Amino acid sequence: MAAIFAAEGPAPVVVLERTADGGRKILISGGGRCNILPSAVAPERFVTDSPAHLLRGMLRSWPLAEQRRFFEDAVGIPLALEPETGKLFPQSNRARDVRDGLVALARRRNVRFQFGVTVAALGHGTRGWRVDTSAGAIHASRVILATGGLSVPPTGSDGTGLRIAAGLGHDLHDTYPALTPLTASSAPAFLSGLSLPVRLRAKWKGRTTESHGGFLFTHLGYSGPAVLDISHVCARSLMDGCGQGRASVRVCWTDTPAAEWESRLRGRDGSVLGALSRTLPERLSEFLMAQAGVPRDRRTSSLTRPERLALIERLTAYDLPWTGHEGYKKAEVTGGGIALDEVDPRTLQSRRHPGLYLCGEMLDAFGPIGGHNFAWAWATGRAAGRAAATQFG
Ligand SMILES: Cc1cc2nc3c(=O)[nH]c(=O)nc-3n(C[C@H](O)[C@H](O)[C@H](O)COP(=O)(O)OP(=O)(O)OC[C@H]3O[C@@H](n4cnc5c(N)ncnc54)[C@H](O)[C@@H]3O)c2cc1C
Numbered sequence: 076m077a078a079i080f081a082a083e084g085p086a087p088v089v090v091l092e093r094t095a096d097g098g099r100k101i102l103i104s105g106g107g108r109c110n111i112l113p114s115a116v117a118p119e120r121f122v123t124d125s126p127a128h129l130l131r132g133m134l135r136s137w138p139l140a141e142q143r144r145f146f147e148d149a150v151g152i153p154l155a156l157e158p159e160t161g162k163l164f165p166q167s168n169r170a171r172d173v174r175d176g177l178v179a180l181a182r183r184r185n186v187r188f189q190f191g192v193t194v195a196a197l198g199h200g201t202r203g204w205r206v207d208t209s210a211g212a213i214h215a216s217r218v219i220l221a222t223g224g225l226s227v228p229p230t231g232s233d234g235t236g237l238r239i240a241a242g243l244g245h246d247l248h249d250t251y252p253a254l255t256p257l258t259a260s261s262a263p264a265f266l267s268g269l270s271l272p273v274r275l276r277a278k279w280k281g282r283t284t285e286s287h288g289g290f291l292f293t294h295l296g297y298s299g300p301a302v303l304d305i306s307h308v309c310a311r312s313l314m315d316g317c318g319q320g321r322a323s324v325r326v327c328w329t330d331t332p333a334a335e336w337e338s339r340l341r342g343r344d345g346s347v348l349g350a351l352s353r354t355l356p357e358r359l360s361e362f363l364m365a366q367a368g369v370p371r372d373r374r375t376s377s378l379t380r381p382e383r384l385a386l387i388e389r390l391t392a393y394d395l396p397w398t399g400h401e402g403y404k405k406a407e408v409t410g411g412g413i414a415l416d417e418v419d420p421r422t423l424q425s426r427r428h429p430g431l432y433l434c435g436e437m438l439d440a441f442g443p444i445g446g447h448n449f450a451w452a453w454a455t456g457r458a459a460g461r462a463a464a465t466q467f468g
Pocket of ligand 1: 091092093094097098099100101103104105106109110111112192193194195221222223224226227230231232233234235236405406407408434435436437445446447448449450452
């Protein structure tokens with residue numbers, strides 16, 4: 076996106092890309108369908124350790140309606156809304172169309188691609204910047220770093236760009252995996268594969284982060300959008316030297332409030348398992364009863380008060396045991412990164428090095444599941460590209 080907009084200026088634009096084809100995260104995004112944008116931006120759901128107003132300004136610099144029009148008209152990819160999730164996908168449901176469409180548009184604008192070329196270092200040269208690559212040195216009057224974070228390294232992002240930016244004196248906030256599955260040493264194998272919509276509350280350092288949506292039991296622990304959206308809280312609580320204890324995660328398995336469960340479990344006589352299984356998968360009902368110490372064949376009429384209270388707590392605020400997370404190997408994004416006040420929020424130009432622009436996931440911001448992270452990458456990439464084009468001297 077940065078190259079497409081940089082090409083609006085008079086200077087020739089070259090993309091240096093270490094993989095053989097680029098855009099590999101686009102290819103694997105949204106389960107191969109590419110959730111290209113959300114239907115509404117939610118700046119308040121983004122996470123950053125930088126000033127929030129900077130994040131909001133950068134995100135809103137390219138309004139969603141205009142982003143959508145760009146993809147439909149300029150790239151030529153009609154989008155479709157998935158009403159139940161509010162996510163936008165290409166109508167074709169093929170992520171490849173998005174990646175190929177962007178590369179094709181860049182080529183139409185005379186951007187030159189050098190694939191299989193790794194950038195190793197960046198320094199001031201005689202004519203602006205000297206870019207040291209695996210294919211030799213290149214000189215450029217402007218450089219846009221858009222090397223991503225540390226997530227899913229086989230897609231090409233291994234943190235080299237972050238190291239280059241730090242080496243040039245930029246302030247980096249600690250990085251951590253975000254939108255990554257959680258692990259649990261005691262994950263109940265018989266629940267693996269089960270999924271259901273839930274509400275989650277992660278608590279750490281006195282702050283509560285909430286999410287809702289799909290929850291999936293995996294063979295290693297838990298995944299699904301609701302889990303991914305709070306996973307950064309767990310990841311951060313495990314970071315070295317933090318000393319603030321581990322985050323707690325509580326699950327409310329249904330929309331049924333505690334008072335309603337109370338009346339259901341005290342109402343007409345019947346099996347407790349039956350009462351739970353009308354709302355929850357039976358396997359999970361059995362599991363929660365066992366966790367609450369309620370025998371499988373218990374009837375509501377013989378449920379003791381402590382049993383009922385223990386069960387209602389497991390149903391509405393289950394203390395989810397977790398031990399870790401699946402790390403950058405599975406993380407959809409990287410939390411932390413280059414502090415947002417290291418760049419001019421309108422141009423994304425480095426405040427330390429004129430002629431250097433920083434955009435995308437390498438910046439200290441990420442959003443929830445739902446197309447928000449591409450919205451961030453598109454908006455900041457466009458701003459950096461446009462500024463690099465117009466500030467060409
Ligand atoms: C499995 C998965 C699914 C996802 N699904 C979605 C989704 O559906 N919707 C959504 O909004 N977001 C999704 N995301 C997040 C989204 O992909 C990222 O937020 C986005 O790709 C970040 O864009 P970026 O250009 O900043 O970085 P990247 O996409 O990581 O691109 C960085 C590029 O720089 C190249 N590079 C890195 N270092 C060098 C170097 N030293 N030399 C040369 N080239 C280099 C890399 O090869 C790569 O091509 C998903 C992520 C993953 C991992």
